[in-house]
Amino acid sequence: MPAIRSSAPADLPRLRGTSPAMEQLRKRLAQVAKTPLPVLISGETGTGKEAVARSIHELSGRTGPFIPVDCAALSMQLVETELFGHERGAFTGANQRREGLVHAARGGTFFLDEVGELPMETQTRLLRLLEAGTYRPVGDQGERRADIRVLAATWRDLRKGITEGRFREDLYHRLSIVELRVPPLRERVEDVDELFEHFVVESCAQAGRAPPALEPAVRVHLRRWPWPGNVRELRNVAQYVGAMTPGARVTMNDLPPGLMRPPPELPDTALPMVFPASEIRIDLPYMEARRLFLDDFQQRYVEAVLAAHDNNVSGAARAAGMDRRSIQRIQKRARTGGREP
Numbered sequence: 001m002p003a004i005r006s007s008a009p010a011d012l013p014r015l016r017g018t019s020p021a022m023e024q025l026r027k028r029l030a031q032v033a034k035t036p037l038p039v040l041i042s043g044e045t046g047t048g049k050e051a052v053a054r055s056i057h058e059l060s061g062r063t064g065p066f067i068p069v070d071c072a073a074l075s076m077q078l079v080e081t082e083l084f085g086h087e088r089g090a091f092t093g094a095n096q097r098r099e100g101l102v103h104a105a106r107g108g109t110f111f112l113d114e115v116g117e118l119p120m121e122t123q124t125r126l127l128r129l130l131e132a133g134t135y136r137p138v139g140d141q142g143e144r145r146a147d148i149r150v151l152a153a154t155w156r157d158l159r160k161g162i163t164e165g166r167f168r169e170d171l172y173h174r175l176s177i178v179e180l181r182v183p184p185l186r187e188r189v190e191d192v193d194e195l196f197e198h199f200v201v202e203s204c205a206q207a208g209r210a211p212p213a214l215e216p217a218v219r220v221h222l223r224r225w226p227w228p229g230n231v232r233e234l235r236n237v238a239q240y241v242g243a244m245t246p247g248a249r250v251t252m253n254d255l256p257p258g259l260m261r262p263p264p265e266l267p268d269t270a271l272p273m274v275f276p277a278s279e280i281r282i283d284l285p286y287m288e289a290r291r292l293f294l295d296d297f298q299q300r301y302v303e304a305v306l307a308a309h310d311n312n313v314s315g316a317a318r319a320a321g322m323d324r325r326s327i328q329r330i331q332k333r334a335r336t337g338g339r340e341p
């Protein structure tokens, strides 16, 4: 894996999501973007840490490039020369002088991804860069000024790194003057619909086809899924759905098989525990939230009672004290994606 990835403006994603957590993040992001302060962006894998870093860069008004560096992918031997460059003859094989990534980021933003992976000696140099705004290429005696904004991201708890002697405490304090936490998707269930639809539309547009509509049961399932891989996992699922759905509607059968298993780390019996928080949509007006909730209840009730009676509608109707036509209507509504047949 290369340590430096493409930073073309074309891959600048718009930060989507209108959940209170996302609005709050966007507000703080806009506040800090214009300052020269370092920012520590924390969050689980796939939550959008790099997307946040790119947004800060875009809003900062800095005209230089955005240079993302994956600290976990840098080779331990070469990390210092990769970051700070080296002089000719600095070590065997250094036939000519080479500029480092700090130089590449001048006038722009230097994004240290997985900063917790940096070796201790490199952390010392980074601290100097943050405090004095200077650095020294390997084998060079003179200090150089660096006009860069430093952003860093971590999924690890750096405080744990400090107690375990893997991370410098002074560097942590310097980096985390501003800390932005990107919440996991399960803490902002309200964003699932918008993000999923966005990625389905995007993948269908690339394939030149009309995006399929999501059935209500699918929406409910997606909102209930805990998304351990966060937005990245959701994007992958949406791309699968966009590419693989044969019809105009996405049914439960069109979801990837991995999503149909009980959610990871949640035993089957724990499932109902996650229902209320994700299903009572206090982000919607009462009548709409009530309709969604009741539609979902009807569908799940009918599905379950049918399953218990080998899909025999008469038997299910008798057991549930419903009439056959009601059951058929609810089944049909599930198939047509929520519209009254």
Ligand SMILES: Nc1ncnc2c1ncn2[C@@H]1O[C@H](COP(=O)(O)OP(=O)(O)OP(=O)(O)O)[C@@H](O)[C@H]1O
Binding pocket: 013, 014, 015, 016, 017, 043, 044, 045, 046, 047, 048, 049, 050, 051, 052, 155, 231, 232, 235
């Ligand atoms: N709020 C968002 N709106 C739109 N796209 C998003 C959002 N958050 C993340 N993404 C997209 O999800 C994918 C994963 O995001 P990103 O790479 O920023 O996550 P990360 O936290 O850096 O992940 P990792 O910890 O694995 O490095 C990217 O394609 C990104 O564009």
Ligand SMILES: [Mg+2]
Binding pocket: 049, 050, 113
């Ligand atoms: Mg990342």
